[in-house]
Amino acid sequence: MLRSHTCGELRLSHVGQRVALCGWVDTYRDHSGVLFVDLRDRYGKTQVVFAPESGPETLQAAKSLRSEFVVRVHGKVAPRPEGTVNAKLGTGEIEVRAERLEILNKSLNPPFQPTGKELPGEDLRLKYRYVDLRRPEMQRTFILRHRMIKLMRDYFDALGFLEVETPMLGRSTPEGARDYLVPSRVQPGTFYALPQSPQLYKQILMVAGYDRYLQVARCFRDEDLRADRQPEFTQLDLEMSFITADDIIGIIDGLVAGLARQILGLEVPVPLPRMTYDEAMERFGHDAPDLRFGMELIDVTDLAAQAEFRVFRGTVAEGGRVRGVNAKGAADRYSRKGIDELTQYIVEGFGAKGLAWFKVEADGRLASPIAKNFSADLLAKIAARMDAAPGDLLLLVADRFEVTCKALYALRKRFGAELRLYDPAVMNFSWVVEFPMFAYDPDQHGWTAMHHPFTAPRPQDRELLRSEPGKCRAQAYDLVINGSEAGGGTIRIHQQELQQEVFGLLGIDAATAQERFGFLLDALQYGAPPHGGIALGIDRMVMLFAGLDSIRDCIAFPKTQRATDLMTGAPGAVDSKQMRELGIICQNPRNRP
């Protein structure tokens, strides 16, 4: 070892010891006769003093030090002189009097200071990721990430789970997200696909009798990126046999409570609250509601039907809904122009036809350009239904149910942030359960799986599969943290006949099913136990637990929104030789042989 201690370790109790420290030059303060260097590693900072007693050679060498040089210092731990203690540093009561200095490596002047007060643009941070990752905030995040994953592994290990690795090179299944493809050299013209999740493998492991499976699994989906979405991400993937949905939920409750206690010091009461999908859509307009604040959606369809207002009546007559939110005390926060902006936001972003609004005046009456279309009695009823108080801003959307959900969910989310309706330090955990089995796809005139095609319906909904698939509910459950989907799982179909039936509903004929999922259908006929599981998005959970706004800040080497790596330049062109070996001809001129 080149060092005897780390830069965050030394205390008054070490005074008098000869030590060797290694680290990066954080800052240096040259007073000509005496020179201070703050030496940094991921454990902390220690002040090293170069003085005449260090010897002329060492002092001279110290003057050549610059930002981010990597050095090794031998010296003696000394208490700091009175009045020079630095309370901001863990090591602030001592300093190391340098006796020898070795420059292990020089550094170019870094493009930005890892401990500077100004955070540079994200593209620069990504290009020089090794400098960015030196920042204490980043190091704290990755220590947190490590601890969370360790706690997860320990928790499931104690419950008897086995960690089993599944292949990265699998076969493409056109359902779901777009696959990342890997050409096969040995089988020219064929492709592997990187896993979107280990879904089928873990079900096979259940058939194989590994009744408690776990994996920290890398997953790949070739879809557009977002602040909380990366093309490759990590799931805590697990599966169990001989269990019910309640068992899975209960085990994850225990995990979440443990993480909250040990990572955040929060006591989270379990069982976590559960809400059905239908309730979530009614009350919040979304299947991952943010329960850190109220402002629930309020239905006024019955009242709207009585108004003279043609937009409302027409919508109701066509089977639509009129719903809204009450932005408490926000009447003054949003001018006419501000409301126009909100209107544009939901019209252009979510296909709403418009936004009706009322400001609640001091006498409790509703003021609005459209108020003349409502009787006083009706306005009073709307005010009462929406719990209106002077100074409130009532916003209403009249449209198809789905559109009111999207638009009002977006408005509620905006108000939550803009009006600071929640404490950023608060963490809220809940479950959304009983998702529909299927969603209707008007483009393809057929049903698509809401979760995935291996999801089991609720036993009591078995008959609905034939009669009314749209009303059939799944044994599915999503973990929601602060309005973010943190994970989801289902009880799987373990009987071949039922699986065939569901494939049939999804428009996957027997031959196609056999071609793509034959191995699973086969396996289901060789003693498949009842089973189910869940996958938690580790990156997202770390992001939420660390209070970060971007998933990129908790992934060591993330991709940009255009799915490139600014440090390595990936993806890049390849040799024509490589292409020939793979039997691939590229249409893009960047890669013509």
Place this chain on the structure above:
RNA sequence: GGGGGCGUAGCUCAAUUGGUUAGAGUACCGGACUGUCGAUCCGGUGGUUGCGGGUUCGAUUCCCGUCGCCCUCGCCA
């Protein structure tokens, strides 16, 4: 694929209605300084205003195109 924001010194930003030599802080370089810790003081280097085109007597500013980064809709079984 659509909508929006941003792009000026190594970095973070400013620059009046389109008008003089594009500024500041910081970093960097040189000098001074024996107790600093975001050291201080003095001096200095540093610019294809992302790129290309257009309008104009004159463009960082206006217009068009393009590239990059970010947010978002679609997409994400």
